[in-house]
Amino acid sequence: MDILYLLLKIAAVLGMFTLMFLPLAKVTAWDDDSWYVRFVVSALATTAWVALLVFVPGAIIACAVVWGVLLLLSVRHPSLRNLLPFWRWLLSLRHRIKGDSPIFIVERVLGLRPIEDASTDFKGVRDYLAAYSGYDENGEAMLEFSCGISGVTDEFVDKTAKAGLGAMGAEFYKVEHLGPGHWLLHFWKTEPKNPLDDAIEIKASDLSDWDGKTVTYGLTEAGEPAKLSYAQTSGIVVGGVPGAGKSAGATLLTLPLLASPKASVAIFDGKGGMDWHWAEKAASLYNNDCDLDLPTATEQLEQLAQRCVDDLKSHPWSDSDPDFWHAGATALHPFHLVVIDERQTLFDVTGRSKEDKALVERCKRAVATIVRKGRSAGWCVMLLTQKPTADSIPTNIRDNCVVRFALRVTTREAAEAVLGSIPDGDPRPTEIPAPRRGGAVVQGEDGHTVAVRFAYLPVTEAARALESSTLETVVHGLEE
Structure with missing residues (x-):
């Protein structure tokens, strides 16, 4: 027993x-x-x-x-x-x-308050919010993460997310910056299909009337409609190598305004070609002789700049409110967009005579005036170039442009000429594949970039849209 x-x-x-x-x-x-x-x-x-x-x-x-x-x-x-x-x-x-709970995923993958014997660099304080969705049928898991802990920066999150691939059983990851101290981490077991790799072709009937603020121009990498708000925007920069899709992108950004009585669009085509011929009749001012007649272009820009200043001083849209966007664009007081294509024609002084150099400086001052003062006056300048350099895009103008599009470029210097400094982990225009015509990264006011792709609308379709008396509501892809 x-x-x-x-x-x-x-x-x-x-x-x-x-x-x-x-x-x-x-x-x-x-x-x-x-x-x-x-x-x-x-x-x-x-x-x-x-x-x-x-x-x-x-x-x-x-x-x-x-x-x-x-x-x-x-x-x-x-x-x-x-x-x-x-x-x-x-x-x-x-x-x-609890290995699949948001708390433990944050602790194990991002290293915040892990289970250990000693206090961490973060003092063992759980000062964050997290939401986690496990792997779906597409092999993607997502961790949304908000944190106010000092030291948890974009670089920290990107580095720890990369180091946490093994912990997640994943092969690929992406960190999406949603706002200050707010990130969305994507993990994939296999390489995900990028929605921007598929071309986006639309027709004139796919366009909607301009609502006075927002233009839908394509898709984001997340598969969402890519939109540009002109409200409170006084400067837009668009740059990329020839053939990257700059002109097609500019078509989508300007066509809704050209077709609307709520907007007045002035176009300066520095190439002197036919790229903007489709918009000539709808534009309030059309100049494609900038390269041959610099004095006229200079005078026109200065006149536009003076009108912007006058609007800012008198705010004719309201007796009491000096901000144009509080009242919004109307046919009586339209939003003013000044498009300058191949801006180096007006800004670059290389090989210029003394007289022309003086005219170039006047052009720069006029454009800088609109960019600096136009936000509250309902004025905006869109600058486009196929030669992104510091000479073609003066930094004092670029830095005041809150929206910047960089299509594919081949050098870091060209990317920074359009966007300025790019935070680590953000999409870069040098990484855009050559076949992705119309692919770009757009930088907003927070300094972070988002990968997008412009839809393609043939200029013949654009001209047809301007001839139509009405534009149908967007369907199919751009607003779904």
Whole structure:
């Protein structure tokens, strides 16, 4: 009978030992080495203490004293808690059971308040909100994360998300900046299909009347409609190498305004070609002789700049409110857009005579005046170029343009000439594949870039849209 009792004790201890190690059956890269060591030490220590009590019943008093001593010492040396029965094992077990919860994904992938023996650099404070959706049928998991902890920057999130690929069982990731201290992390088990790789072709019937503020021009990388709001926007920069789709993009950005009585569009075509011929009849001012007649272009720009200043001073749309956008664009007081294509024709002084250099400086001052003062007056300048350089895009003008589109470029210098500095981890125009005609990255007021692709509308369709008396509501792709 004693032998049977002994065998039952041994079986009970071995059974408990086996059960305590079951959570290790699916250990992956999700679990760091320190967690693994703590779990093993705690499980072994727990098994040893239980075995001592089972085989030496009178040892309970001695065990209680040793536990008390270890508990007191662990105040100074937290690692001693691993030797207490069940202590670290239960904490680690909770970690394993809740492995798919937003809290534990943030802790394990981003390293905020991980389960460990010492305080972290973040002082063990859980000062964040998180929402997690597991892998769907497309093999994508998403973690939305808001954090106010000092030190959790864009660079930190991108670095830790990349390091957390193994923990997520993923091969690819993307960090989407949603706002200050707010990110959306995407993880994919296999390389995802990029919706921007498919060309977006539309017809004139796919366009809607301009609502006085927003233009829909294509798609974002998330598959959402890409929109530009002219409200409170006084400067737009568009640049890219020849053939990248700049003219097609500019068509989508300007056509709704050209077709609307709520907008007045002045066009300066520095190339002197036929790229903007489709818009000539609808434009309030059309000049495609800038390269041949710089004095006339200079005078026209200065006249527009003076009108902008006059509007700002008198605000004719309201006797009491100096902000154009509070009243909004109307046929009586339209929004004014000045388009300058191939801006280097008006801005670059290379090889110019002394007289022409003086005219170029006057052009720069006129454009800078509209960009600086036009926001509240309902004026905006759109600058386009196929040669993104510091000479063709003066930094004092570019830096005051809150919206900047960079289509494909081949050098970092060209990208920065359009966008300025690009935060780490953001999409870059040098990464746009050559076949993705119309692909671009757009930079907003927060300094971050978003990958987009312009839809393609043939200029014949654009001309037909301007001849129509009405434009149908957008369907199909752009507003769905």
